Amino acid sequence: MSKLSKTSAVPDMVPEPRRPDDAPPQFLSVRDLKVHFPTDDGVVKSVDGLSFDLEKGKTLGIVGESGSGKSVTSLSILGLHRTGSRSRNARISGEIWLDGEELLSADAARVRELRGQKMAMIFQDPLTAMHPYFSVGQQIIEAYRVHHPEAGKKEARKRTIEMLDRVGIPQPDRRVDDHPHQFSGGMRQRAMIAMALVNDPSLLIADEPTTALDVTVQAQILDLIRDLQKEFGSAVIIITHDLGVVAELADDILVMYGGKCIEKGSAEAIFERPEHPYTWGLLGSMPRLDRERADRLNPVKGSPPSLINVPSGCAFHPRCPYADLTEGASRTVVPVLSEVGSRHFAACHLGQADRERIWTEEIAPNL
Amino acid sequence: MTDTVSEGKDIQDNVGATEPLLKVSGLVKHFPINKGLLRRQVGAVRAVDGLDFQVMPGETLGVVGESGCGKSTMGRLITRLLEPTGGKVEFEGRDITHLGTSAMRPMRRDVQMIFQDPYSSLNPRHTVGTIVSAPFRLQKVETEHGTKKAVQDLLELVGLSPEHYNRYPHEFSGGQRQRIGIARALALKPKLVVADEPVSALDVSIQAQVVNLLDDLQSELGLTYVIIAHDLSVIRHVSDRIAVMYLGKIVEIADRESLYGKPMHPYTNALMSAVPVPDPKRRTQRKRILLTGDVPSPISPPSGCRFHTRCWKATEVCKTTEPPLVALRTGHQVACHHPENAPE
Numbered sequence: 001m002s003k004l005s006k007t008s009a010v011p012d013m014v015p016e017p018r019r020p021d022d023a024p025p026q027f028l029s030v031r032d033l034k035v036h037f038p039t040d041d042g043v044v045k046s047v048d049g050l051s052f053d054l055e056k057g058k059t060l061g062i063v064g065e066s067g068s069g070k071s072v073t074s075l076s077i078l079g080l081h082r083t084g085s086r087s088r089n090a091r092i093s094g095e096i097w098l099d100g101e102e103l104l105s106a107d108a109a110r111v112r113e114l115r116g117q118k119m120a121m122i123f124q125d126p127l128t129a130m131h132p133y134f135s136v137g138q139q140i141i142e143a144y145r146v147h148h149p150e151a152g153k154k155e156a157r158k159r160t161i162e163m164l165d166r167v168g169i170p171q172p173d174r175r176v177d178d179h180p181h182q183f184s185g186g187m188r189q190r191a192m193i194a195m196a197l198v199n200d201p202s203l204l205i206a207d208e209p210t211t212a213l214d215v216t217v218q219a220q221i222l223d224l225i226r227d228l229q230k231e232f233g234s235a236v237i238i239i240t241h242d243l244g245v246v247a248e249l250a251d252d253i254l255v256m257y258g259g260k261c262i263e264k265g266s267a268e269a270i271f272e273r274p275e276h277p278y279t280w281g282l283l284g285s286m287p288r289l290d291r292e293r294a295d296r297l298n299p300v301k302g303s304p305p306s307l308i309n310v311p312s313g314c315a316f317h318p319r320c321p322y323a324d325l326t327e328g329a330s331r332t333v334v335p336v337l338s339e340v341g342s343r344h345f346a347a348c349h350l351g352q353a354d355r356e357r358i359w360t361e362e363i364a365p366n367l
Numbered sequence: 368m369t370d371t372v373s374e375g376k377d378i379q380d381n382v383g384a385t386e387p388l389l390k391v392s393g394l395v396k397h398f399p400i401n402k403g404l405l406r407r408q409v410g411a412v413r414a415v416d417g418l419d420f421q422v423m424p425g426e427t428l429g430v431v432g433e434s435g436c437g438k439s440t441m442g443r444l445i446t447r448l449l450e451p452t453g454g455k456v457e458f459e460g461r462d463i464t465h466l467g468t469s470a471m472r473p474m475r476r477d478v479q480m481i482f483q484d485p486y487s488s489l490n491p492r493h494t495v496g497t498i499v500s501a502p503f504r505l506q507k508v509e510t511e512h513g514t515k516k517a518v519q520d521l522l523e524l525v526g527l528s529p530e531h532y533n534r535y536p537h538e539f540s541g542g543q544r545q546r547i548g549i550a551r552a553l554a555l556k557p558k559l560v561v562a563d564e565p566v567s568a569l570d571v572s573i574q575a576q577v578v579n580l581l582d583d584l585q586s587e588l589g590l591t592y593v594i595i596a597h598d599l600s601v602i603r604h605v606s607d608r609i610a611v612m613y614l615g616k617i618v619e620i621a622d623r624e625s626l627y628g629k630p631m632h633p634y635t636n637a638l639m640s641a642v643p644v645p646d647p648k649r650r651t652q653r654k655r656i657l658l659t660g661d662v663p664s665p666i667s668p669p670s671g672c673r674f675h676t677r678c679w680k681a682t683e684v685c686k687t688t689e690p691p692l693v694a695l696r697t698g699h700q701v702a703c704h705h706p707e708n709a710p711e
Contacts, residue, residue, distance in 0.1 A: 244643030299575030
């Protein structure tokens with residue numbers, strides 16, 4: 001596969017804004033993000049105070065189930081919830097700093113410049129994310145030319161074919177003119193990755209990129225994402241509910257529940273020594289090929305919470321087998337993320353001694 | 368397995384439990400492709416192209432494979448939601464392959480299906496009570512204390528509250544809807560339950576609940592399951608024996624220990640090595656077999672062994688001759704000219 005040249009031949013049309021003095025040093029820094037949707041039934045608190053950082057060249061895995069707020073987080077980073085003046089749309093607060101620039105207060109034109117260029121997204125289902133009427137080539141060319149208006153058609157097409165080749169699509173000079181439905185699932189996802197990477201984004205967000213794919217194709221796509229990250233040095237956020245996928249790709253993991261982060265740390269720490277009952281539950285409820293077959297799975301009882309009527313105190317308390325050990329705090333007080341290990345944080349009222357005991361006696365032997 | 372079967376279940380006419388409950392021979396289903404003004408058949412999607420297998424009473428057969436392998440079509444063929452183009456399906460020794468609607472009707476009490484999508488498999492305009500009582504109505508079954516009581520008992524059996532009788536599907540979560548589908552499938556105490564991807568549409572924490580429920584119900588009611596899924600970890604957990612399908616054919620069938628311990632078909636090997644393992648330390652250690660390309664189309668499957676286009680072991684014979692499904696002494700069956708882990 002050809003090595004791609006970076007598109008630095010043409011200078012930026014708009015100069016980069018000056019980095020303010022109070023900008024955080026990390027490449028991506030999300031601070032206390034809240035995304036609430038007012039509806040007839042009440043306010044849906046999809047994301048309710050999320051903070052995390054990410055450096056270039058690293059991968060963050062955001063893990064959670066339906067309604068945990070993980071997809072809304074990624075859409076907010078890309079500015080896809082921005083409203084005009086309508087009051088019924090999302091209410092967003094907090095800060096999202098990308099390379100020293102705050103995105104939530106930036107104006108729409110600036111965010112549009114960045115979207116697809118500095119930050120790009122791979123969506124879950126390429127069949128619905130790509131336009132069925134236009135060829136894959138036309139769509140990638142469009143993504144390229146929107147951010148490089150001075151580039152000619154020939155140059156854009158050459159770049160597109162280069163990109164399709166890089167993501168492993170055979171005969172790219174022929175397939176560039178095919179429509180999305182003419183590709184198989186795995187090839188379509190590769191085409192979408194090509195579209196996301198055509199402008200060398202520094203931040204790549206992959207929202208459930210392999211959920212719709214067969215397992216052998218999933219393995220190819222995960223390998224591809226890993227290789228491309230090494231080659232381009234981008235920061236990658238991978239959003240998934242699949243703990244296997246996140247173990248394959250992520251350096252750090254953030255576990256979301258009920259719109260909040262309930263645990264975050266390095267991938268090793270989260271898998272080897274998780275410190276939150278929900279994470280214990282997730283790890284314990286999966287059948288695993290790399291362990292002896294368990295006679296019975298240990299599911300987390302109950303269902304994910306409503307985001308309109310989020311349970312009081314700790315959102316997980318109705319499902320938590322250890323809520324009684326907190327002397328009522330889980331029911332009334334929202335736990336804050338506190339350090340439980342080196343760069344490892346958990347939001348839980350259980351005392352250190354209780355957590356250690358439960359881990360050694362109950363959880364670890366059954367994992 | 369025989370212990371579970373003798374508890375509270377009568378096996379009609381069969382001596383002991385040695386007769387298979389379901390026997391499939393040479394099962395074929397081709398969907399015609401019609402083109403042109405006169406709608407002439409120009410080709411066919413060879414979804415299922417010659418399957419042979421049996422299911423014994425009380426066991427769980429897991430069927431695993433990727434998109435286009437024909438596993439869902441196979442599920443619909445054995446429940447006779449589709450009529451086979453060729454081959455034979457025998458249930459309790461009786462040939463049901465080409466039975467008409469009225470002849471099939473009494474059989475439908477014994478063979479039931481749980482569908483994949485909990486959102487589209489329940490009629491949104493019917494209450495839970497109507498949905499779960501439909502089997503009683505359609506089969507004209509009288510119950511001891513009335514249908515409503517029977518339905519409420521079923522709801523409790525699957526972990527729902529009897530008060531949910533008057534609610535509509537949209538008021539429930541995915542996992543609860545799947546439980547409603549299970550209650551409906553069990554209403555007439557079937558002998559065989561075919562579950563097509565019963566947990567793939569559910570969140571991880573709910574999947575485990577439903578898997579445990581299916582397990583419990585099997586012990587309590589002496590059910591026989593055919594579970595179709597693509598998730599190898601779930602299949603290993605629920606199945607006694609597993610059949611691996613590829614492009615309309617079975618490439619390997621074995622009991623759970625043999626299949627996961629010593630898989631013989633290269634495709635099975637590749638499938639297992641592709642499953643991401645939730646252990647970041649194993650990331651660099653694992654030797655992953657990466658298959659090239661995607662699954663070929665079932666409209667024109669490759670000649671000879673269908674897997675040869677993606678197989679790293681393929682030789683000339685693989686391109687020309689289709690390997691038959693051959694059984695070893697252990698009962699492990701594999702269709703390959705160059706099987707791995709083969710005992711000498």
